[in-house]
Amino acid sequence: MNRSTSPETHLSSLASTINALRPFVPSRDFDTSKRFYLELGFTLAYDGEGIAELLFGRHSILLQDFYEPAHANNSMLQMVVGDLDAWWRHIDSLWLTERYALNAPIAPAMQPWGRRVAFLFDPSGVLWHISEAAPAAS
Template identity: 45%
Template sequence: MKVTKLRPFIPSGKDYILAQNFFEDLGFEKIYSDEGLSIFRMEEQEFFLQNFHNQEFQNNYMVELVVEDLDGWWTLIQSVTLQNKYPIRAKEPTMYPWGKREINLIDPSGVCWHISEAKK
């Protein structure tokens, strides 16, 4: 059996439009959207942004995004942070004991994104 794609459902939090704008500012392409669900894509990776708010769930939801240029992502995240448009928090690229270098980003809804560097 072959798996071809895994697409998580990410909660938007209280402000669905703000969440959509945030992911577009990070460079994701919105390929579909209605009042309850949006689909975002970057290259072959996709996720659903669900118009859903449950703060306890959001604060305990995590997703990993593996990228080739972690420092480039950090530069992008810093530029988005400087705009002060989004209630986000981010920790600079850090090497962790489990062998991954990653950025920890808390998105506008409270979801923790582990943006990690692809092994070379």
């Protein structure tokens, strides 16, 4: 940044260089968590020593072979989708609770902040907020 460039312009320029922003997701049992995410619909892009890159379309997470209960139980991810009901049918059809001994997914409901959200726990306790996209402004 030179002195004639505003901080906002500089940051905007830096933002345009970001290709991906991936959260690291902890796993109590690395293989079980990989299987869970693959069944959910992710694909495996990379599987290395203690880390796996899982893709869903153009989005991805980095599953790590690391588990700290306080960290995992306080980790949350939000996925904003165009058709929450379709996602819920997909999640419900997988019988995840019975097969992975995890907290039951919570069906879509309107939340106090004005969005419909379904909740899904992964095998390590990470909580996914699957949120309906905001309606387009009219």
